[in-house]
Amino acid sequence: MTEFYGFERPDGSVGVRNHLLVLAPIDCSFEPARRIASQVEGAVAVTQYHGCGFNGMVFNNLLGVALNPNVAGILILGLGCESLTPELLAERIEPSGKPLETLSIQGEGGTISAVERGVRILQRMIQETSEIKREPFPISHLVLAAECGGSDATSGIAANPSLGFAADMLVDEGGTVIISETQEMTGTQDILARRAVDDETAERIREMIGRQERRMRMMGIESRFMSKGNIEGGLTTIEEKSLGAVRKGGTRPIQGVLENSDERLERPTRGGLWLQDGTGWDVASVTHMVAAGAQIVAFTTGRGSTVGHAIAPVIKITGNPETYARMKDNIDIDASPILDGKESINSVGERIFRFIVKVASGRMTKAEALGYRDFAVFSRDRLAERLLGYC
Amino acid sequence: MKKAIMIDERDNVATATSEIGAGEEVEIISPSGAVVMRLRVSEPLPFGHKVALKNISPGEEVIKYGERIGVASKPILAGAWIHTHNLESLIQPNPIEGRPP
Numbered sequence: 001m002t003e004f005y006g007f008e009r010p011d012g013s014v015g016v017r018n019h020l021l022v023l024a025p026i027d028c029s030f031e032p033a034r035r036i037a038s039q040v041e042g043a044v045a046v047t048q049y050h051g052c053g054f055n056g057m058v059f060n061n062l063l064g065v066a067l068n069p070n071v072a073g074i075l076i077l078g079l080g081c082e083s084l085t086p087e088l089l090a091e092r093i094e095p096s097g098k099p100l101e102t103l104s105i106q107g108e109g110g111t112i113s114a115v116e117r118g119v120r121i122l123q124r125m126i127q128e129t130s131e132i133k134r135e136p137f138p139i140s141h142l143v144l145a146a147e148c149g150g151s152d153a154t155s156g157i158a159a160n161p162s163l164g165f166a167a168d169m170l171v172d173e174g175g176t177v178i179i180s181e182t183q184e185m186t187g188t189q190d191i192l193a194r195r196a197v198d199d200e201t202a203e204r205i206r207e208m209i210g211r212q213e214r215r216m217r218m219m220g221i222e223s224r225f226m227s228k229g230n231i232e233g234g235l236t237t238i239e240e241k242s243l244g245a246v247r248k249g250g251t252r253p254i255q256g257v258l259e260n261s262d263e264r265l266e267r268p269t270r271g272g273l274w275l276q277d278g279t280g281w282d283v284a285s286v287t288h289m290v291a292a293g294a295q296i297v298a299f300t301t302g303r304g305s306t307v308g309h310a311i312a313p314v315i316k317i318t319g320n321p322e323t324y325a326r327m328k329d330n331i332d333i334d335a336s337p338i339l340d341g342k343e344s345i346n347s348v349g350e351r352i353f354r355f356i357v358k359v360a361s362g363r364m365t366k367a368e369a370l371g372y373r374d375f376a377v378f379s380r381d382r383l384a385e386r387l388l389g390y391c
Numbered sequence: 392m393k394k395a396i397m398i399d400e401r402d403n404v405a406t407a408t409s410e411i412g413a414g415e416e417v418e419i420i421s422p423s424g425a426v427v428m429r430l431r432v433s434e435p436l437p438f439g440h441k442v443a444l445k446n447i448s449p450g451e452e453v454i455k456y457g458e459r460i461g462v463a464s465k466p467i468l469a470g471a472w473i474h475t476h477n478l479e480s481l482i483q484p485n486p487i488e489g490r491p492p
Contacts, residue, residue: 154439161422187480191459231474339409340394
């Protein structure tokens, strides 16, 4: 049984990092939030840019990130007149038992007082949470988000299949894997439905991909699209293109579909592979999976993405030898030896799995070492969803 | 010797990991790294393109990633290049080029 060293939270979940989160529920309070975080070791500030009116998808993303076990404690800093209030979030975060405080800039009498108060709160909080020690836990506590961005012809041959092998290793030890980016599953509804654990899940997979194809058609975009570059690169059919993308999640049965509705953002309820209905926008997609509980992210890229995340380590994997040579500063794992037969898909997969365990136990990824704090919240166009009858 | 990768043990195609000339012999590598066969490629194969590992009849499934990526639209001989001229999607009859999503 594989173990990793993580931080146990009061609710029994296990984090791989021990961040303090300064959460600005609305961008009006982000600048002071950023200043507070910059003055306290281990603190990170995040916000969203969809306005302060209540939007379930946005709310669920912020709530999910605060509840993520990588977060040790939370300070919510509001402006004071927003509809998405710190209190709305706080009452849903409180049951986790994590240290939690709320503050309003208007209530504190402006930026200087709010920042001073916030820094004092966080200084005390970090002193408390810094006492939490890493302890060994079975790898089954791990939820891995598999993402891809800046793909090229090597992604489907080297990086995604080897990450898929690592994902299978994790699932076989009781762990959980999430893949998202619904538009990249287009055309595979029947293939993925056959991998579902039950008929209800099979139906939900078909519905999820079908809805995304209709959304895109409404925008005048054919989702079952093969670009000139795809075809010149050797991809023949849409099934082949999409299967290359979903391979990063491995080959195990699909346990369920995770939706983010006005009511809730669904989270995996047991180990295994899960599909999330989400965006292809990389940073927001990672945040969306982190909000569903992923503590760690494995990200395959062909051309060389540099994305990291505010509260989760992001492991970069490329199958393109030139990209690795040029962008070593950003890429953690070189999967390109698969191409010349020096290493097999499975052995690179084992290498990725071991690195995931190491990173889960505290080793920084290249994005973390460079101080990456990427964060974006995904929300669907509510008007379009209503017109389509989806909400 | 040049290589082509079989991504799943169930596949009846392999993907070229470098440019391969007509008549060249290639090693077909399994996911575990074993050389499962040596095959003479009958047509030039650009990087990332597929070669048939066995004869495939019209209407028969072409398998990559252990799944059906389409069906053969013409007889395909082992060693032949597989692309839009002899493989068709079952859900999108001809590859279409449009605005990227």
